[in-house]
Amino acid sequence: MNSFPLGACNTGRQWRFTWETLAHIPTLRLYLFNPEIDDISDVRRSLEANLRLGESLLVISWRLDGGKKGSCRTSALMIPVPRVIVDPACPVDVKVMGDHIEAKLSLLLPVGHPLAAEIWGDPGSDVDWRLPLTLDSDIEKFSSEGVNFFCKSCSSKLTRQPLRNFVEIPSSNWQEVADNWFGGCCSFGGVSEKLVSKYMNIFDCKLGTCLLDRASVTLCEHDLEGAILEKTSSDLGLEYPISSTRSTLVGTQFDATMDCLKRNFNQSSESHDKMESEFAGERSLKCDFHSCITEATHAAGADGRSEFEASIAGYNAQQSIKVYGSGFLITPGNLSKGVECDELSCIHCSSPLGSYACSKGTISPLEGGIRLFKCYISTSLSVGSPDIFKKYTLQSIFTNLLIAGAQDELSFRTMVCDLRTKSPILLIVLLNSSAWCCSGFCFENTVTRGLPTLHMQPVVKVLFSDCSASTQVNSIASKKWSARSGSTEEVYMMTRQIEELRRSLESSVAKLPRSCSSLQGMSLSFLERLRR
Numbered sequence: 001m002n003s004f005p006l007g008a009c010n011t012g013r014q015w016r017f018t019w020e021t022l023a024h025i026p027t028l029r030l031y032l033f034n035p036e037i038d039d040i041s042d043v044r045r046s047l048e049a050n051l052r053l054g055e056s057l058l059v060i061s062w063r064l065d066g067g068k069k070g071s072c073r074t075s076a077l078m079i080p081v082p083r084v085i086v087d088p089a090c091p092v093d094v095k096v097m098g099d100h101i102e103a104k105l106s107l108l109l110p111v112g113h114p115l116a117a118e119i120w121g122d123p124g125s126d127v128d129w130r131l132p133l134t135l136d137s138d139i140e141k142f143s144s145e146g147v148n149f150f151c152k153s154c155s156s157k158l159t160r161q162p163l164r165n166f167v168e169i170p171s172s173n174w175q176e177v178a179d180n181w182f183g184g185c186c187s188f189g190g191v192s193e194k195l196v197s198k199y200m201n202i203f204d205c206k207l208g209t210c211l212l213d214r215a216s217v218t219l220c221e222h223d224l225e226g227a228i229l230e231k232t233s234s235d236l237g238l239e240y241p242i243s244s245t246r247s248t249l250v251g252t253q254f255d256a257t258m259d260c261l262k263r264n265f266n267q268s269s270e271s272h273d274k275m276e277s278e279f280a281g282e283r284s285l286k287c288d289f290h291s292c293i294t295e296a297t298h299a300a301g302a303d304g305r306s307e308f309e310a311s312i313a314g315y316n317a318q319q320s321i322k323v324y325g326s327g328f329l330i331t332p333g334n335l336s337k338g339v340e341c342d343e344l345s346c347i348h349c350s351s352p353l354g355s356y357a358c359s360k361g362t363i364s365p366l367e368g369g370i371r372l373f374k375c376y377i378s379t380s381l382s383v384g385s386p387d388i389f390k391k392y393t394l395q396s397i398f399t400n401l402l403i404a405g406a407q408d409e410l411s412f413r414t415m416v417c418d419l420r421t422k423s424p425i426l427l428i429v430l431l432n433s434s435a436w437c438c439s440g441f442c443f444e445n446t447v448t449r450g451l452p453t454l455h456m457q458p459v460v461k462v463l464f465s466d467c468s469a470s471t472q473v474n475s476i477a478s479k480k481w482s483a484r485s486g487s488t489e490e491v492y493m494m495t496r497q498i499e500e501l502r503r504s505l506e507s508s509v510a511k512l513p514r515s516c517s518s519l520q521g522m523s524l525s526f527l528e529r530l531r532r
Contacts, residue, residue: 013444017079018511019456023434026107028084032060032077033100033513041096049094049103056081056453060094060101077442082454085109085116100513111436111456138212138374141388142166147210149217152378152389153351159223169213205369214404215328215397216354217377218369327355327371329401330419330492341419343494344370352376352496373397391530394497395504399460399529403433405489416501419492426502429463429522437526439511458529463522464505 018031034040046063061076090106109116146162205211211218327341340360344353354372356365374392406412416426436456493501508525509517517524 012446015077015442015444016439016511017442018437018439019082019454020435020437021107021111021456022432023112023436024110026110028086028105028107028111030058030079030103030105031100031512031516032079032103035510038099040101041098044096047094047096047101049092051086051092051105053086053088058092058103060103075445077444078447079442080440080451080454081105082438082456084111084456085119097515099515112434112458138388147379149372149377149379150381151346151349151351151353152376154346154349155381156346156348158225158353158372158377159219160225163208163210163219163223165209167209167211169211211369213326214401215326216371216373218371221365221370224370327357328373328397328493328497332490335492339366341494343496355494393528394500395528396530398501399527402428402430403460403529405491406430406433413488415488415490416498417490417492418498419494422492424467425498426505427465427467427522430460431463432461435459435461435526437511459526460529462505462525462527463519464525465522466502
């Protein structure tokens, strides 16, 4: 154990600070620690705190042993105070907690209070703190002149031409809601099925139409630059683009379907001819049915497809959206053995862009469209033009979907599984969904001037455990969580998104001292959430 070197003057030694507060609680807590020091209890007797509100600084100091000529008599740290409304009448509560120093400031208003946001705001941000936290309302920001999408990593253009038609999907489970609504009010004569089908067609992915949900935008594959899909097929070792593969596979699929129907109808006709005298009425019924199916099969629409083919295509599109959803966070009810999820990457920088649904064993996108995740795309290249998706990160999207799921399912325990292997990777417990924090570094006995203004960032506080690490403890924990199916929400994500999420969780653990970074065998961490 490394004890605190009390008698030494360590000018320039780096310390880490983290400010934390919870919504509706007017107290700002400071964690001050050095990761290389395990015990600083020796400074307990001489620890002092001085709040300089005019400079937005908290100075914490302690006396040193010795007193030799030329040696430092005290050691001090200057910690910047974030933009909060501190109560100057209340003293600073400071104490030593083993491996870190903890200080508390009393606030006149909790962080995030509308009045506090009105006073401070955030000059360096285009986000209004007074607005509620939500992932919706993007549709109001799109221009009537059209919008192109770009890769956020390398700024490569993704769309062939500007999109002007935008449709917002109501919610993640809108298909079930529609089915229950129409099924409950019109349950006779197949009316409910027709209404549900007509309602779902509104959210069908058509050429030139962009579907918006909380985490992604869904486009028709022909609205994207062709090279993007060609890159995906070449990565899989194919010599032809996905678009051509799709048409070939679909054509083959329908040819096989028609042959099967014809064989079934021929067999039915032969059996029927043998029993014509005994089942005249049934023969008439079967002939009518055979004629109806044959006409529907050969009747071509405006796009050259028969009505039968069009209906199958429409069904596939609806199943793609229903089973696959936004493609970012998928629940067990939206999984299907016949539909898989493949990742879409940028052809120029290989960064992830989104995903698309395809039939199992194929690489051709279903007609449900291509999903581009908002955290990986932008809507503008010029400095002056606003980027509609600037506020979105993988952390913020995951966090807000996590909070929504916890509210809907009344479960604060989540098991994140790999979409391809179905294996549990992360166990997450939501501790607090309305926390605020900021973190940084300060240096011992160093006068700091011109420090940037600190702003408290909206976060959620979570416990997490990495199940992919093959330890006995993690194996037992994942089995226990699986057994508690009633209190644990199970979700599925693609491998690269899980890896990015895991790195974010692990990096945030370092914001807290070791004594405060774990609880009941799980690591304590923060994830950022959206302000609006």
